Amino acid sequence: MRPFPPVAPSPRHPVGTLLGVNVSQAQQKVATRDAYGDALVSLGKKRNDVVVLDADLSGSTKTGKFAKAFPERFFNIGIAEQDMIGTAAGLSIAGKLPFASTFAVFATGRAWEQVRQSVCYPNLNVKIVASHAGITVGEDGGSHQSVEDIALMRVLPNMTVIVPADGPETLQAIEAVAEYKGPCYVRVGRNKVPTLFGEDYKFKIGKAHVFNEGRDAAIIAAGLMVAEAIKARDILKNEGIDAGVINMSTIKPIDADAVIAAAKRCGAIVTAEEHSIIGGLGGAVAEVLAESSPVPMVRIGVKDTFGTSGDQEGLLKHYGMSAQDIAAAVKEVMRKKSK
């Protein structure tokens, strides 16, 4: 892995917020699924109503950490995702706070209608935290690479959709969804990602984090693409282009104010997500822009196709989602703006 380039602090945000980006990346990379596993254990210690369900992937989703700490509160449902979601709904009726986990493609695809009928429709307090989202699942290939899950969850009424960018944000997001009453979908990834947030960062559901505002264009990103967006910003900086970076970790409800402010400020938007460009972050941002503040935009993501086997770096390049691609998209959107 290439070292993560340092980022200068923005005038708007205190240096502390960006500390994580400045430190050596070797010790500062955590997979968001690992952070999820740790968050569950700490939550389990604080609250005895927390129960966790998995569908035979507890080693991968890291719910195994909770299972080890609280075996009586962990329910392996076997390879039966639909049943797992229904069981989670039942546990919430019995007064528990259920977290149900499996790979994103199964949690949201295989069990979509169970999430709709048994969780969102009755508006139950069920948390679905799905791992191995996006193409960077890598070698397992397209069958396992979920590029539709954000769209599938976002369309459901009552559902909150969160895509944390790094380990610390994942920890806070899990605590936040535990406090929040209602269905939540949290998307975490398989691979280690650079730590972007320091201890002073405060995650809030529905609130975007502006790393730097930018002047020429704003990159609105989620998940591991936030790190790629920061890399892109620094590439552009060397070329005299001032691109802003916004971490839109809550995709629903989207922080429309942040999107509109960025559009008004920069007049051009690039979205970057490890998901189909249809229906996910790009779709959500486009909806806000089209209705409230139309400006040119370019969507970086998987372009209406399925994934394929490969390594993370190769895949990001293959699908046009690397930092270089984001930088090129910024230039493209700036050209659109000047027309």
Add this chain to the structure above:
Amino acid sequence: MAVTEDQLKALKDKARRVRIDILKMLTDCGSGHTGGSLSSADIATALYFYKMKYDAKKPNWKGRDHFILSKGHAAPLLYTVLAHAGFIEHAELCTLRKLGSRLQGHPDSKYLPGVEISTGSLGQGLSVANGIALGHKLDKTTNRVYALLGDGELQEGQVWEAAITAAHYKLDNLCAFVDNNGLQIDGPIAKVMGVEPITDKWRAFGWEVLDIDGHDMAKIVAALDRAETVKGKPTMIVCRTVKGKGSKVFEGKVEFHGTTPSKDELEIALKELSEETVCK
């Protein structure tokens, strides 16, 4: 605790009145599921007026037993027993399926207290029942969980996932019913997609299985008592029923799965249902 003759008589009469109310509300509404509401009426009556613990004034009372209507299209039955049990006023029954009503076409727990969970999409209720039962096991509470499934519903794969889970976690605080009326929308189940042998299947999945006449109140009540004594596994009560039970107008007629009686048909049925009491 043996049920008395008087209790049985009262339960049978309650089931008759439940059927009358179901038919009245469906006729008034003009849409809804007649056949499967009537076929399950004796089961639901036994649950709400013989076995289950609940407080109609406090629908979320922690000590309550839970009922999941997995075959959510039998909503008119659920609403009627909830009215008879005091959860809602009888007058509200005539709002069925109307705009703004809490009595949605299929039960919706968002609106109507007493409905444990919204159902309507078949195959999901048993999983939910499992989750509630697991929660009570965890809390070491004695609440019981009941679920009512249709026989056509057994065609849904999730039912069998839930069947495995309930046995795996030894959910002896769970008791489910299959309303085996033998008909689904497109015709006889045996013709559309056969699900027999139902009892063998559930036994093979590790359940205690009882096979009874689902219109014999004494047998339903006895099966409910028996289910409470089963340890280490869930109980499935397979109820052999007649779709549209209560009047010759509807009995065994697949066309009354999702249609409602005309005024004339209602009149005939009400006459039959009233006569039934006179005879017994």
